[in-house]
Amino acid sequence: METPIEQAVAILRRNQLKITKQRQALLDYLVTYQDHYVAISAVDEHMRTLFAGMSHNTIYRNIKEFETLGLLELKAQANQTLVKYQCDFKHQHHHHFVCSNCGKVTELQACPLDEYEAQLPGCTITGHRIEIYGLCAACTTKQAINS
Amino acid sequence: METPIEQAVAILRRNQLKITKQRQALLDYLVTYQDHYVAISAVDEHMRTLFAGMSHNTIYRNIKEFETLGLLELKAQANQTLVKYQCDFKHQHHHHFVCSNCGKVTELQACPLDEYEAQLPGCTITGHRIEIYGLCAACTTKQAINS
């Protein structure tokens, strides 16, 4: 039974990337956010307090590399980019519900792409993104109590 | 038969916003992109060549105001924000197909929200976004010819 980090390290090796302390530290941190999006700049700040002397460049570069390997998922937001650990190495197709209070991500089943495809004759579909926003069950309950 | 700009101006008045030269110029420009997303920074650059002395602040502030009025639609992208004129003042619910070559936006019918809602017991859904990417019919044809 491989841990997520062991799986990730295996993927790095498979792609001839060196297993540096910095990359391991990054993975260790990101794996704690498997189902939440975090701002890359917050990851940057955190890593640089943990390891004084770690360079911005290293963090941003590795996050991008990890994304191309499928280890992470990136998402553009106003003024910054969010990152989430991608535990699903099989790349199963799914979509997301994102809690706007705590940031928790829930995977959703079902995909209506076929229905839309029928509305786009002659077009070439290369990708799509479906995202639902709101409060997760826990945050919905909390909100009800505090009001 | 009101033009889109007349409609927009009416909305500004209705919200006690002043009809300035700058706002009119912005609307005039944005209305030419009714079905395409443009980078706000590109709008900024364009407006400042057309009207020397127009301030960044004025452009960004007004675009945000227009968005809250429902005149525009904003979309976060890596490193910048895109804007699209929202001609649909009735706020009919729909989703988008975006051509990644020419930027053309096609509105799509149908929304699978109900299906997803059933997967989120106890949650509060506040919004959602569905976007499909690819090449529009015209760009698909062009690509076929050039290859």
Next chain:
DNA sequence: AGACTAAATAGTAATGGTTATTATTTAGTG
């Protein structure tokens, strides 16, 4: 174990989209 080499990193500075600040101007109103 030691040497080698390409890859990775640190340290620093720059970039660029966006926002803040404040004095000045202006649209709408009476």
Next chain:
DNA sequence: CACTAAATAATAACCATTACTATTTAGTCT
């Protein structure tokens, strides 16, 4: 025409991200 709140111009600042380059290091080969 005068008045006033709102809007703008002209900066400068902010801050996430990227660029640059000298130095270090992981992996490999003896």
